[in-house]
Amino acid sequence: MTKTVAIIGAGMAGIAAGRQLHANGWTPTLFDKSRGIGGRLATRRSDHWRFDHGCPHFIATDDRFQALLDSLHHRRSLHIWAAGGSIGQPGMSGAARAAAGDLTVIGQAEVTAVEKTSCGWRIAERDGVIEAPGNGAFSALVLALPSPQIMPILKTADITIPALQNVVYAPCWTLMLGFETAPDLATPMQRFDHGPLEKIIDETGKPGRAGTIVVHAGAAWSRQNLERDKEDIAAEMLALFQAASGLGTAPSYKSAHRWRYANVERSAAVPFIWDAAHSLGLAGDWANGPGVEAAFLSGHDLAAEMSAAANL
Ligand SMILES: Cc1cc2nc3c(=O)[nH]c(=O)nc-3n(C[C@H](O)[C@H](O)[C@H](O)COP(=O)(O)OP(=O)(O)OC[C@H]3O[C@@H](n4cnc5c(N)ncnc54)[C@H](O)[C@@H]3O)c2cc1C
Structure with missing residues (x-):
C-alpha cells in the first residue's frame, strides 16, 4: 500500500525529510504557507535588487549535509561565498528550490489544524480540509516548522509535546538597503558583539546582488522592538547602519523584515521527535540547532527513522 505523508513546512528540514522519504518509497x-519555498533560506526581490534577507550563508560539518551541498554546487544552485560558507543561487531560496527538486510542494497553504482519524491524518487550512491522494487521509504527518508554530497545530489534535516548550528562539529584525552604485564597505560581513546591530552584510560580492546591503539587528534589540512598525524600524536601523559603517549615501530602496523565529538560542537537544503511536514526526532547527545544517539533519534523520519503522 502507498505510504503517503503530509509534510507541513518547506524549509530545509521539510525538504530534507521529503527527499529522504521519497527516496525510501x-x-x-x-x-507551505508562503508562495515560495525555503523558509528562512529566503530571497526578497525588488525592481532592481535581490536580497538574502534571512539566512545569509551556511556551512556544512556533516558528510550527509556536505553531500547535498556538493550536488547543489554541481548544479550551480550553490556558490562558495568569499566571506565564508555557501550561498544559494540566484538567491538563498534557489538552494532550497534545487534541493526540493521534483518533490510535490503546495504553496500558499497555511495549515491551521490536524486530526488523526482511523484512516490516517487529515489536515486543514483556513478554507477547509486538504484532500490527500486516495482516501483523503495521509498515512503519516511531519511538522517541519519552528517549534512555537508546531505547538498550536498539535493542540488542535489534543497532542502536547513537553520537549518543545523549553525551546527558545531569538527574533531578528533585518534591514534591506539597495544602492544605485555599490557602496564600498571595508569587509563583506562585519559582526558586532555589543549594541543594537549584530551584522552588516555587503552582498555585492554575491553574484547577482550588486548594490545590496543587509543589516541584522541583535537579538536583544530585536526583542525590545519586536512589535514596532516596520517603517519606523527601517528608519532607525538605517541611522544605526550609517553610524556604524560611516556610509552617508542615501539608499534608493529600504525595507525592514521581522523574523519572529530567526535563530535557536536553546534547542530541545534531540535529533527529531518521532511518535510512532500517532505516526507523527517533528523536525526543524529547534531540535538540535541552531542553523541550516541542524534543520537538514533533523529532517533527514527523522525520515530514516520513519522508514525503518515502516519497513521501507
Ligand atoms: C536573519 C537570519 C539569520 C540567520 N543566519 C544563519 C546563519 O548564519 N547560518 C545558519 O546556518 N543559519 C542561519 N539562520 C537560521 C536558518 O535559516 C534556519 O536554522 C533554517 O533555515 C531553519 O530551517 P527549518 O526548515 O527548520 O525552518 P524554516 O526555514 O523556518 O521553515 C519552516 C517553513 O514552514 C512554513 N510554515 C510555518 N507555519 C506554517 C503553517 N502553519 N502551514 C504551512 N507552512 C508553514 C514557513 O513558511 C517556512 O517555509 C538564520 C536565520 C535568520 C532568519
Whole structure:
C-alpha cells in the first residue's frame, strides 16, 4: 500500500525529510504557507535588487549535509561565498528550490489544524480540509516548522509535546538597503558583539546582488522592538547602519523584515521527535540547532527513522 505523508513546512528540514522519504518509497506532499519555498533560506526581490534577507550563508560539518551541498554546487544552485560558507543561487531560496527538486510542494497553504482519524491524518487550512491522494487521509504527518508554530497545530489534535516548550528562539529584525552604485564597505560581513546591530552584510560580492546591503539587528534589540512598525524600524536601523559603517549615501530602496523565529538560542537537544503511536514526526532547527545544517539533519534523520519503522 502507498505510504503517503503530509509534510507541513518547506524549509530545509521539510525538504530534507521529503527527499529522504521519497527516496525510501513514501509519497510525500509538502505544504507551505508562503508562495515560495525555503523558509528562512529566503530571497526578497525588488525592481532592481535581490536580497538574502534571512539566512545569509551556511556551512556544512556533516558528510550527509556536505553531500547535498556538493550536488547543489554541481548544479550551480550553490556558490562558495568569499566571506565564508555557501550561498544559494540566484538567491538563498534557489538552494532550497534545487534541493526540493521534483518533490510535490503546495504553496500558499497555511495549515491551521490536524486530526488523526482511523484512516490516517487529515489536515486543514483556513478554507477547509486538504484532500490527500486516495482516501483523503495521509498515512503519516511531519511538522517541519519552528517549534512555537508546531505547538498550536498539535493542540488542535489534543497532542502536547513537553520537549518543545523549553525551546527558545531569538527574533531578528533585518534591514534591506539597495544602492544605485555599490557602496564600498571595508569587509563583506562585519559582526558586532555589543549594541543594537549584530551584522552588516555587503552582498555585492554575491553574484547577482550588486548594490545590496543587509543589516541584522541583535537579538536583544530585536526583542525590545519586536512589535514596532516596520517603517519606523527601517528608519532607525538605517541611522544605526550609517553610524556604524560611516556610509552617508542615501539608499534608493529600504525595507525592514521581522523574523519572529530567526535563530535557536536553546534547542530541545534531540535529533527529531518521532511518535510512532500517532505516526507523527517533528523536525526543524529547534531540535538540535541552531542553523541550516541542524534543520537538514533533523529532517533527514527523522525520515530514516520513519522508514525503518515502516519497513521501507
Ligand atoms: C536573519 C537570519 C539569520 C540567520 N543566519 C544563519 C546563519 O548564519 N547560518 C545558519 O546556518 N543559519 C542561519 N539562520 C537560521 C536558518 O535559516 C534556519 O536554522 C533554517 O533555515 C531553519 O530551517 P527549518 O526548515 O527548520 O525552518 P524554516 O526555514 O523556518 O521553515 C519552516 C517553513 O514552514 C512554513 N510554515 C510555518 N507555519 C506554517 C503553517 N502553519 N502551514 C504551512 N507552512 C508553514 C514557513 O513558511 C517556512 O517555509 C538564520 C536565520 C535568520 C532568519
